[in-house]
Amino acid sequence: MRIAAGKRLAAFCLVAPLVVFLVLFFVWPLATMMSNAVSSPGAVQALPQTGEVLADWDRTSPPTADMQAALVEDLRAIEDDQTVGDITRQLNSAKSGFRTLMAKTVSAVREDTGPIDLVAIDKRWSQVPFWQAIAAATASPYTDRNLLAAVDLARSPTGEIVSLPDTRSANLAILQRTFVIAAGTTLACMLIGYPYAMVAASCTGWKRQAMLAAVLLPLWTSLLVRTAAWFILLQDSGLINRMLQALGIIDTPLALLFNRTGVIIAMTHVLLPFMVLPIFSVLIAIPSNLMPAAASLGANPLRAFWRVLLPLSLRGVVSGSLLVFMTSIGYYITPALIGGPTDQMISSVIAFYATGTANWGMAGALGIVLLVATIALYVVYDRLSSSEGQRA
């Protein structure tokens, strides 16, 4: 008994370093990303008194002197411009106009140490919507604003969920585009991958080895190298256009780079191995005498394929498709280098929010959408492959 416990302790000590490492550098970053999406700490922490006073306000009656006094006190207590900037940005994204209003107010508050009438500084302080924005921002350290915005929704001033006007809604279109490109890539992989796996499974010896090597070699090659290669092949004066022109098929070069066609061609090349390998492994496990048996019973080859081979290999097709689809929806490098502005997928938008505009809330919210979609697909894939293992 003691030996078993000792063994378990030893095993625990061996596994622990990786667990700690992944908690620190994998789980924690993801948690940080998610908490950024749902938290609005700036205003809550910086405007404590205002938050307290506004909690009792009904959000529709005119602003009171108490509310003004609390806001003046809070603004005076803030010393660094960084915090002021954070609050302003947060409020301005909820109600435009806050940028000038805050600049004006903060400088006035800092000059005068006595009680101040905010409406005298700027008339907008008498308007309810500006106070509604502050009330919403200070109400809770958590907000669903980013998550709603990720799917083109928002809360109205009275708190109902409404869809954003067309001018401010782009995310659903990008999500839809991401799924369209991923579905196109998956379909292309299936159409090439299934017959490829079938031919490879029907071959023997060096022919099969060569066909598998042709799949594995690109898989091992750097993604950047493969993308660069497609960049070269697809350009207007690239090999593909040259060849088609030399053969007299086209007169003017086809536009293949910086558009959807190019992205799907390059992504299909990159992800094809993930379709071929699962289908191949299912196909070689199917007894080779089934097709002749079907033929001997009078089925023509097409019917034999449709009724015998396809149903038996469906599991491989589903595994491969899930794998390809799941990987495609998170793709960044290939669309960034081969695609045009209208082929950018959700990852590009996340990267834009994060590095371009430092809007961590939106980057996080879209990140959650992508993460949830990916994990859901992975769970299905994992279930499927593990139940396969049990059956074998």
Added chain:
Amino acid sequence: MSMLRVLKIVFAVAAMTFLLAPLVAILPLAFTSSVFLNYPVPGYSTRWFAELFTADVWRRAIINSLVIGLGVTVLATVLGTLAAVGLRERRLPFSGVLRTAFLLPMVVPAVVLGVGMQLLFVRMGLANSYLGVIFAHSVIAVPFVFVNVSAALQGVDTRVERAAASLGASPITTFRRVTLPLATPGIVSGAVFAFATSLDEVILTLFVAGPNQRTLARQMFSTIRENISPAIAAAAFLFIVGTILAATIVMLVRWKSAQRRAA
């Protein structure tokens, strides 16, 4: 039947061309004398390799990639191997959950992870540091080591270790003299995969590295994006040669251990 056969051959050749042509097409361009990354190649020279090894940005990028790659290889191989050995103990609670969890870094989209790392690394003081990049790359390299070592260990007969223990070897000696040598092929493959993963990583590098940690892959990414030049083809040539070399090492190690086992 012969019609079907012809169709099969035509399809197989076309698909293999689709798979291999891009890799083959980029190779001769590494030796072009032109400043354009295009065919026909007007003349052959090694000027772009010279550029790669003498131009400051490229040379620094190559050195950075090697330094970071080595760091990742060591860290990921140690962590992944230890965990794979530890998880052989089936009575360890949650071992099934851990097994799945260790593979998750391969599944999570890199951009999502990158956003979180950038936010967190600033707070940890790891932003724009070599250590930060090494940690980031190791997260996605570790699953490859774990998978490879686990697979190698599955082939190790636990009775061999019990025999060593019954002959008086301490657990550490058993591990060092029996388990580890048997797992070596898996460890070597894992280490090669870890290095290759780090070498090819762009997205996390974009998020966590500063200008001083620009890696070769990162440099290639921005060169393709901003001003594409045949230096890309030269770098790609090195990558492809490296890939073939790495694949050869992995094959050789596996083949040798298979031979030893057969003997």
